[in-house]
Amino acid sequence: MARAATRSPAKGPGITAWLWAGGLVTMWGIVSPSSLLIISLGMLPALVAYFCDRTEQKYALFCVGGLNFSGVFPFLLKLSDDHSFSAAMNIMSNVFSLAIIFAAAGFGWMMFISIPPVVASFLTVLAEARVKTLKSIQKKIVDEWGNGVSTTDQGAAAVVPHMADDEDAD
Amino acid sequence: MAEQPLEADEVAGVVPPEMAEMFEPADAPAENAPQRSGAGGPVILKDRYMLDTATPLTEFDSPSAKAYMVEDRRDLGRKLFALICSPEIPTRLSTIRKQKEDESPGRLDLVDWDVIYWPPLGQRTMAVIYGRPLGGRVQNRLARKETKITEYDVPRKLAEPLASVLQNMAAKEAPHRAIRADNIFFLDEDMTEIAVGENVTSPPGFDQPTIYEPIERAMADPTGRGVGTTHDDIFALGVTIGILVLGHNPVAKIKDDDLILARLDQGSYTVIFGNSRIPLPLLEPLRGMLNDDPAARWDYNEISNWLTGQRTTAAKKKPIKKAELPFSFRGKEYVSPRALARHFSEKIPDAVKAASDDTFEVWLKRSLGAAEMASAVNSLIQNAKFHKDGYQGKDEFVVCNLCMILDPSGPIRYKSVAFMPDGFAPMIASEMLHNNQSQMVGEILSHDITSTWFNLQSPPFPGTSELRANFSTLKGFLSIKEIGYGLERALYEINPSLPCHSPLIAHDYVLLIEHVLPSLDAAAGHADTNQRPIDRHIAAFIAARFDQDIHPHLKALGSDARDTSIIGLLSLYAFLQWKLREQQVLGLASWVGGLLGPAINSYHNRITRGDIEKEIPRLVRKGSLPELFDLVDNAERRKDDRDGYAEARAEWLAAEEEVRDIEGAGDERITKAERAGQQAAAVLAIVITLTVVTLLLILQTW
Numbered sequence: 001m002a003r004a005a006t007r008s009p010a011k012g013p014g015i016t017a018w019l020w021a022g023g024l025v026t027m028w029g030i031v032s033p034s035s036l037l038i039i040s041l042g043m044l045p046a047l048v049a050y051f052c053d054r055t056e057q058k059y060a061l062f063c064v065g066g067l068n069f070s071g072v073f074p075f076l077l078k079l080s081d082d083h084s085f086s087a088a089m090n091i092m093s094n095v096f097s098l099a100i101i102f103a104a105a106g107f108g109w110m111m112f113i114s115i116p117p118v119v120a121s122f123l124t125v126l127a128e129a130r131v132k133t134l135k136s137i138q139k140k141i142v143d144e145w146g147n148g149v150s151t152t153d154q155g156a157a158a159v160v161p162h163m164a165d166d167e168d169a170d
Numbered sequence: 171m172a173e174q175p176l177e178a179d180e181v182a183g184v185v186p187p188e189m190a191e192m193f194e195p196a197d198a199p200a201e202n203a204p205q206r207s208g209a210g211g212p213v214i215l216k217d218r219y220m221l222d223t224a225t226p227l228t229e230f231d232s233p234s235a236k237a238y239m240v241e242d243r244r245d246l247g248r249k250l251f252a253l254i255c256s257p258e259i260p261t262r263l264s265t266i267r268k269q270k271e272d273e274s275p276g277r278l279d280l281v282d283w284d285v286i287y288w289p290p291l292g293q294r295t296m297a298v299i300y301g302r303p304l305g306g307r308v309q310n311r312l313a314r315k316e317t318k319i320t321e322y323d324v325p326r327k328l329a330e331p332l333a334s335v336l337q338n339m340a341a342k343e344a345p346h347r348a349i350r351a352d353n354i355f356f357l358d359e360d361m362t363e364i365a366v367g368e369n370v371t372s373p374p375g376f377d378q379p380t381i382y383e384p385i386e387r388a389m390a391d392p393t394g395r396g397v398g399t400t401h402d403d404i405f406a407l408g409v410t411i412g413i414l415v416l417g418h419n420p421v422a423k424i425k426d427d428d429l430i431l432a433r434l435d436q437g438s439y440t441v442i443f444g445n446s447r448i449p450l451p452l453l454e455p456l457r458g459m460l461n462d463d464p465a466a467r468w469d470y471n472e473i474s475n476w477l478t479g480q481r482t483t484a485a486k487k488k489p490i491k492k493a494e495l496p497f498s499f500r501g502k503e504y505v506s507p508r509a510l511a512r513h514f515s516e517k518i519p520d521a522v523k524a525a526s527d528d529t530f531e532v533w534l535k536r537s538l539g540a541a542e543m544a545s546a547v548n549s550l551i552q553n554a555k556f557h558k559d560g561y562q563g564k565d566e567f568v569v570c571n572l573c574m575i576l577d578p579s580g581p582i583r584y585k586s587v588a589f590m591p592d593g594f595a596p597m598i599a600s601e602m603l604h605n606n607q608s609q610m611v612g613e614i615l616s617h618d619i620t621s622t623w624f625n626l627q628s629p630p631f632p633g634t635s636e637l638r639a640n641f642s643t644l645k646g647f648l649s650i651k652e653i654g655y656g657l658e659r660a661l662y663e664i665n666p667s668l669p670c671h672s673p674l675i676a677h678d679y680v681l682l683i684e685h686v687l688p689s690l691d692a693a694a695g696h697a698d699t700n701q702r703p704i705d706r707h708i709a710a711f712i713a714a715r716f717d718q719d720i721h722p723h724l725k726a727l728g729s730d731a732r733d734t735s736i737i738g739l740l741s742l743y744a745f746l747q748w749k750l751r752e753q754q755v756l757g758l759a760s761w762v763g764g765l766l767g768p769a770i771n772s773y774h775n776r777i778t779r780g781d782i783e784k785e786i787p788r789l790v791r792k793g794s795l796p797e798l799f800d801l802v803d804n805a806e807r808r809k810d811d812r813d814g815y816a817e818a819r820a821e822w823l824a825a826e827e828e829v830r831d832i833e834g835a836g837d838e839r840i841t842k843a844e845r846a847g848q849q850a851a852a853v854l855a856i857v858i859t860l861t862v863v864t865l866l867l868i869l870q871t872w
Contacts, residue, residue, distance in 0.1 A: 057845075062852035066859035073863050077870050108855055115854065116847025123843045127832045134825040134832075141825075145774045145818045150826075 034079050034088035041092050042072035045105030049112075064108035071104025215284050218243055219250070219299055223289050227251045229306060232353075234259050235371035240299050249302035250281060254288055255371045257295040257679050260599050262370045263667035266298060268343045269370065276335030277366045278303060278355065285669075285679050294679040298370060305356020308364060312417055317361045321449030324411060325477045328354075329455070331364055332407055333477070337470045339366075340400045347374035347398050349406035350382045351413040373596035374398055380426050381419070381442055382406040385433050385462050387590055389512060390581035394589025394597035399632050401464045404473070405438075408459025411452070412443050420446040434509045437490060438462050454482065463488045465629065493537040499524055507538060511576035514569055515583035522565045525572050526551050546575045561617055570619060578626040584619055585610050591620050591637050595664040603671050608657050615645045615660065640664065654724035658710035666715075672707035683715040687743065687752050694757030703761050704739055712742070718749055733772035736765055737803050744799035754793025762798065763790045769802050774815040778807065 013021070029036050046065035053060030075091045091097050142150055213221045220241040230237035235253035242248040255261050269280040279301035287294045311317050319327055332354070339346050346369045353367035371377075375395030380388040384405045387395045413419050421429055421442055432441040439460040448456060455476050458468035466488060468476075475482045496503035497510060500520055504510040514521035524530055525547055534544035550571050557563045570584040581588040587610070589597040594614075601607040614620070620641050624634050631637070644660040662668060670680040670689075674697055678689040690703050697703070709727065713720060723745060726738025740762055747755065763786050773779050782801055789798045832839070 055848075057849070057852075059845075059848035059852040063848070063855040066852070066855035070859045070862040074866055077866060080870070111851045111855055112848065115851035116844040119847030119850050120840060120843030123846060124839075127839070131829050131832050134829045138822050138825050138829075141818050141822045144776055145815055146776060148774060149815065149819050149822050 032079075032083065034083055034085050035076055037085065037088040038072060038075055038079070038092060042075065042101045043068055045102060045108075049105075049109070060109075060112050063112040064105055067108030067111070068101070068105035071101040075101070211289065213286050213288065213297075215240075215252070215286050215297055215299065216282060219252070219282060221252045221254075221286070221297060221299075227302075229310075230300075230302070232368055232371050233377040235298075235368075249304065250299055251302050252297045252299045253368060253371050254291075255296040255298065257291065257293060257669065257676075258604065259372050259376070260596050260665055260668045261296055261298075261372070262344075262374070263681070265343050266370045272342060274335065274338055274342070276331050276364075277339065278368055280368075280370070285681055285685070293677040296371075296679060296681065298368065300368060303355035303357050303365060304359045305361045305363075307352055308354040308356055308361075308414060309351045311356060311361060312414060317356075319414060321415060321451050324415060324452060328364065328411055328414065329407070329473065330477050332366060332410070333470060333473045335366055336403045336407065337400070340403065345374070345398050345400055345403045347395075347402060347406075348372075348377055349403055349410055350378055351410050351419075354410065354414070373593070375402070375593070376596065378406065380429060381421060382409050384464065384467075385430070385438055386579045386581060387593075388430055388433070390588045390590050390593060391597060391600075393600040394581065394587060394593035396590035396593030398590075398592065399464075400470065401467050404459050404468055404470070408456050408468075409442060411459075412446070412448060412456050415449065415452060416443075416446055430512070431509055433462070434506050434512070435490070435492075437487065454484065457487075458482065461487070491538070491540075493533065494539075495533070495537040497530065497533045497537070507534075507540070507543070507576040508580060511573040511580060511583070514576070515573050515588065518565050518569045518585075521569045521572065522554075525568070543575055547572060550575065561613070567617060567619075571622060574623055574626050578623075578628070582614075582619060582623050584614055591623060591631065591641075592633065594620070594641075598661055599665050599668050602657065602661055611660075612648055612657050615641065615648050618645070652724065652728035653704075653706055654709040654713045654720075654727065656706065656710070658706045659713055662711050662714035670707055670711040672705050672711070674703065674705065674708065680711070683712065683746070684750055684752070686712060687747055687750070687755050687758060690743075690761075691755040691758040694761040697761075699761045699764055702736070702739060702765060703758060704742075709742075712746065716746065716749075718745070720745065732768040735768075737769045737772075737799075740766070740769070740795065740799050740802060744795040747794070748796045755795065756790070756793040759790045759793045759795055759798055762795065763787075766798075766802055773807075773811050774818075775811050778811055 025036070043065070046061060046068045049060045049064035049068075050058065075097055078091060079087060081087075138150070211223060213223060215221060220243055222239045222241070225239035227237040227239055230251045230253070232253055235255045237251045237253055240250035240252045242250055266280065266283050269277070270283065273279060281299040281301055283296065283298040285294050286297050288297070305311065308319075312319065332349070336346055336349065346366060348369035349366060353369075355365050355367055357363040357365045373393060373395075374397045375383055375387060376392045378392075378395070382405070383395060384402055387398065387402060390396070424432070429441065436444070439457050442460065443456060455468070455473070458472055458476075461467040468482075472482055474480075491507060492505045493507075496505050498504075499510060499513060500517060502513070504513070514525070531544045531548055534540050534547060550568060554563045554568045561567050566585050570582065573580065573583045581590050581593075586605075586607070587597060587601060598611045601611050618641075621638065624631060624638060627634070644664060647655050647659040647663065648657060650656065650659075662670075667681070670676065670686070674693045675686070675689040678685065678692065680686055680689045686708065690708075693703070704727070709724060713724060720742060723738055723742040726734050727742060729735045729738060743758065743762065746752065766786065770779050770782050773782070785801055786798070789801055
């Protein structure tokens, strides 16, 4: 299933959606070109994560994008004091700003890489515990009912006449 | 063939050596007072009769049973004796029962009978108690000249009472078949009243010397002489009268074989009394009674006419069929086909060669004038050639049929036996149990040999339809191989007087179905309890004697599955104990209880098994097989076990499926776990983002 999910190409947005998106971005560029600049440059790691994650769920996008946005958001707030395009350019040309933005995105990548194995190990431990419980139940069943219970043989019981039958016959 | 009353040395071939001592000469001097032999002690029969093992009464011995003194503890003055039957020889149980119920004058009074432990034999056997005839044996008294029976006394003193009692017995019970000179007694000391002796301690005709038997039955083995008819009793009566009147057996010195050949050649009367001085008034009656043609032999009406002085028909002597020229076989020449048949049966390969030769057919046609016989022999030989690989082509089968063609009224002669069809029962008992000839008996039934014999009889043999039906039933049993059927079943079905011959209980002389469980109970003390307390003999005996339908029990018993088989055994014995209201059988319950492992293991639930195992000793101590059976094979418990097993199985399979689902997923499980991890990371990242955004907004606002 997972393989199928990864293999099947994600159906891209339609032309209408692209037109809407283009319209909105144009509007956004007209209304607030500074924030558009910060977002478009700052959220590049998220865009990379979107393209790298071929799964349908796009967990990498959520993970990297989320923390990437956390890194971008303080600089968006700075634009509330000076909403000019040059202020946005100053922010985005500042190494320190870029370091914060990409470090946050990197932290997102790190989470995306490091958490799954931990969770997988945890789930494996849980599964093993369940298997142990089930096998213990099976052993109890075999102890009570014999090995025959664990085979396909139905273990036909002896068919013998009953005196009750004879009594009825009388 | 042992034709005389069994002598000790003859007995050796019939009964085991330890019992041979029972068969000493029957006739001892009448004045023999009871002699204490000092063997064993008293044995009580039915809490009333005390049988003294140390006091044999040899003067009352029968050829197959020794006589001992008996004391009636309720009537000490009563003179009795007991005949101790040989455990190896079938008795006539139905006749015993009838004689006990019916006090018929003219025969020894059968007082009582039972199966008892007899110390000299070291085993149980049947004892029959008779009132003692005070006058002793007629033959002995005549020999000692203490009395005399002249030809004028014969009708009143001898023939009338004997004929009367024989006719009465034949009507009420069965033909006597043991009428002979030494089996006639004086009931009183004055020797005025005579009575016939016992006829129940051996099969019909078994104890008879050959001269007392009509020629066709005389040629049969003692065990196969058959129940016979009144004609056979009349023949024996004629011989008895002749011998008592003469005072001796005129052919005592002639060998049986020579005597039979002579009788075949010249006729019985001529051979036995032809050279004796038979009184004139007895000539015609003896000729009539000794006529070799049963149809022309005197019957009781003729005897009655003679006794009352009425006119009697002269004995019609049927000419004996003889050839003009003799046929030579193994150096001897024969003119009678019956004599030839007798010798053919003794030399089987030579007989086949002789019969296959054209000269034999020519002899039958031209010299004997029997074209039909020749044609039948020719067909037989051709049939044998055609079926040379089948049983029809075997020499024994061919000679058997050849003898039937040559001597249709003679006995059936197959391999080493010669028997009349109505004597089949004791014959197979003897052959199966003492001569180990089960296969031969099986062949007689499966090859329908008796059917061929019946077809050749003209006029039909008495009771043919009943006998045919019996043989058909026996053949049916033979065709089923399972325990409870087969040859053993045939043996006990056709021999209602035969005790069970299973090695487990043979020493207990188990004659009645009621004795089976007590005997097995006793056997538990000395038998190998690792073996099952049943075998083919016991199963067949129960099937033959028990009047209930035990087919389902036998089917279970015969199962290849050990658990079903042992439960079948238990169910059979439990059914017996329940139906027969038997007392507790502690030993047998313990024996069977020890073998129930497979039956207990047939339960799936181990807790149930444990419970049953715990409960068995308690029920064994009660000696109740029905309760033991109910414990081991309770229907409700079985159902619970089956249902519980099905549920447990479903539960086990569900767990197994889940385990396989968990374990067997492999890469898929890892992928799933990773996906879950990624999801968790994404959720965590969103949460962090929302928290950071919220905090920053709050800080900005302040």
